[in-house]
Amino acid sequence: MSVVRFQDCEVELRPDETVLSGLERAGRKIPNSCRAGICQSCLLQAVEGEPPAQSQRGLKPALALQGYFLACQCKPQGDLAVALPSSVIPSYSTKVLERECAADDVVVLRLSVPSEFAGRPGQYVHLEIDGLVRSYSVASLPERDGHIELHVRRVPGGRVSNWLHDAAEVGTECILRGPLGSCFYVPDEAREFPILLAGTSTGLAPLIGVARDALAQGHRGPLTLLHGARARAGLYFAEELRKLADTYDNFHYLQLAHEDGEAGNIEAALKQHFRKHDAGKTRVFLCGAPDLVKRMKTQVFLLGAASSNIHSDPFVMAPPAIAA
Amino acid sequence: MSTLFETLGGSAAIDAAVDIFYRKMLADDRVAHFFDDTDMDRQIAKQKAFLTMAFGGPNNYTGKDLREGHRHLVARGLNDTHVDVVIEHLGATLRELGVGEDQIAQVAAIANSVRDDVLDR
Numbered sequence: 552m553s554v555v556r557f558q559d560c561e562v563e564l565r566p567d568e569t570v571l572s573g574l575e576r577a578g579r580k581i582p583n584s585c586r587a588g589i590c591q592s593c594l595l596q597a598v599e600g601e602p603p604a605q606s607q608r609g610l611k612p613a614l615a616l617q618g619y620f621l622a623c624q625c626k627p628q629g630d631l632a633v634a635l636p637s638s639v640i641p642s643y644s645t646k647v648l649e650r651e652c653a654a655d656d657v658v659v660l661r662l663s664v665p666s667e668f669a670g671r672p673g674q675y676v677h678l679e680i681d682g683l684v685r686s687y688s689v690a691s692l693p694e695r696d697g698h699i700e701l702h703v704r705r706v707p708g709g710r711v712s713n714w715l716h717d718a719a720e721v722g723t724e725c726i727l728r729g730p731l732g733s734c735f736y737v738p739d740e741a742r743e744f745p746i747l748l749a750g751t752s753t754g755l756a757p758l759i760g761v762a763r764d765a766l767a768q769g770h771r772g773p774l775t776l777l778h779g780a781r782a783r784a785g786l787y788f789a790e791e792l793r794k795l796a797d798t799y800d801n802f803h804y805l806q807l808a809h810e811d812g813e814a815g816n817i818e819a820a821l822k823q824h825f826r827k828h829d830a831g832k833t834r835v836f837l838c839g840a841p842d843l844v845k846r847m848k849t850q851v852f853l854l855g856a857a858s859s860n861i862h863s864d865p866f867v868m869a870p871p872a873i874a875a
Numbered sequence: 876m877s878t879l880f881e882t883l884g885g886s887a888a889i890d891a892a893v894d895i896f897y898r899k900m901l902a903d904d905r906v907a908h909f910f911d912d913t914d915m916d917r918q919i920a921k922q923k924a925f926l927t928m929a930f931g932g933p934n935n936y937t938g939k940d941l942r943e944g945h946r947h948l949v950a951r952g953l954n955d956t957h958v959d960v961v962i963e964h965l966g967a968t969l970r971e972l973g974v975g976e977d978q979i980a981q982v983a984a985i986a987n988s989v990r991d992d993v994l995d996r
């Protein structure tokens with residue numbers, strides 16, 4: 552019989568019993584609602600062992616790849632160690648290898664890759680500075696590039712971002728926790744589906760991460776990256792993105808500056824985009840200011856993108872109250 | 876005997892229906908404003924739970940959940956006309972998926988049966 556470990560308890564499952572029922576029998580409270588594999592509120596993560604495919608049905612592939620499963624559908628073949636989502640965040644020590652001022656208010660930091668760190672471009676990590684924790688997205692392919700690239704926008708009055716801008720130097724050490732989030736590229740057999748990446752300011756970090764990853768994995772479908780900023784000067788990394796567009800025929804890069812009025816309107820650009828591309832087949836990645844991301848999510852959904860194909864990590868940009 | 880939920884195609888039917896149904900709701904000015912503050916991923920999960928119940932599938936919905944879950948919307952003016960809109964879009968969604976009228980009527984009857992709970996009366 553399979554044994555399930557959760558926190559400090561061990562349960563031997565009865566024949567035909569699910570992980571959810573077994574843990575409840577052991578007196579554990581696991582959030583749940585429909586108990587039919589639909590509402591996904593009983594989501595758990597396997598930290599050891601393989602959850603059966605049946606328990607991952609309907610999950611976004613990025614979640615399934617990270618061992619997430621639905622406890623109410625899970626009758627494991629072997630033993631499993633399980634945890635509540637995101638209660639397992641490994642912690643590493645890292646140091647600054649390189650820093651680059653990309654725009655007036657954006658510094659790009661490249662950090663050493665701790666051995667065992669398995670983050671994917673587009674996921675995010677927590678940086679811990681003096682007991683303060685902030686989230687930043689991974690823009691590089693850590694294994695290939697040999698560094699973890701983070702884009703840090705200076706938040707007025709923000710203690711962490713100002714410290715990273717003004718005090719962090721090459722060689723500075725800090726604590727990194729992660730990876731978190733499911734905003735990353737998952738290939739299929741043909742690698743021909745269209746990809747739309749849209750975001751503002753340092754929301755570019757996960758988007759360029761996903762683009763670099765997809766291109767490195769030989770993605771053949773069209774990739775379009777829409778980068779918005781208040782002013783043209785905020786559209787950093789333009790040269791690198793143009794170079795990417797020159798190198799790969801299927802990569803398209805569009806700059807949208809709010810100061811250009813209608814021509815720089817990102818929501819108008821999304822509408823325009825789906826006149827030419829099949830929304831139903833497109834995988835969409837969105838990042839930036841939370842309000843804008845929420846509006847863009849609704850907009851691309853109404854334009855025909857499938858809800859399961861819309862990816863955005865709500866914590867990628869901390870709201871001002873937390874970012875301060 | 877198989878349940879209505881199974882006849883409709885089980886959880887695969889929910890997956891097929893949820894985007895169509897929620898898109899109709901968001902595109903309809905009569906009800907779209909009730910979703911202004913909500914996160915889409917969480918909404919999709921809630922809509923799936925609702926559709927499962929309406930299709931007669933397994934669920935743990937209680938009258939109390941439905942009352943508490945909609946009380947803030949009732950305060951914002953949720954009333955019978957909005958429940959009618961939900962049932963209208965539910966029917967149109969199922970019609971798009973090729974479901975027969977007698978089954979649509981069964982689904983509408985289940986949705987109708989929780990009307991008083993949703994409207995907190």
